[in-house]
Amino acid sequence: AVRFNDVSTWPVGTGHGCIGCTEPDFWDTCSPFYQRLPDVKIPGTGIVADADSLGKKILGITAVAAGIHAAVGIGKRLVKGEKGNGN
CATH class of the missing domain: 1.20.5 (Single alpha-helices involved in coiled-coils or other helix-helix interfaces)
Incomplete structure (x- = not known):
């Protein structure tokens, strides 16, 4: 079945919140969505x-x-x- 924006699935349908990706100037005004993680310990290595x-x-x-x-x-x-x- 074709859904929103002529595709078979969309982020909200797969459990992700809507971030407004179809809004005008989306990439210029609505980002960043996530913050870069600071130093992270790699499991099992101590690095x-x-x-x-x-x-x-x-x-x-x-x-x-x-x-x-x-x-x-x-x-x-x-x-x-x-x-x-x-x-």
Whole structure:
């Protein structure tokens, strides 16, 4: 069934309060809706971080893991004596 604004569901229908998203100049006059959390303790780790520093750490860990994966793959090819011709 099509409901409000030609979509099948809307925030109020899923249990979220109405924030007036169809009002004129909504994004300029009605935000922010939520406040950024201050430093938060990550459960089970004892680490306290905010979203920005945590995101940077996760990005760094992912980049290091991708680099290690690439290096291991290249190392295996070199040990086997394969050439990078795509075969």
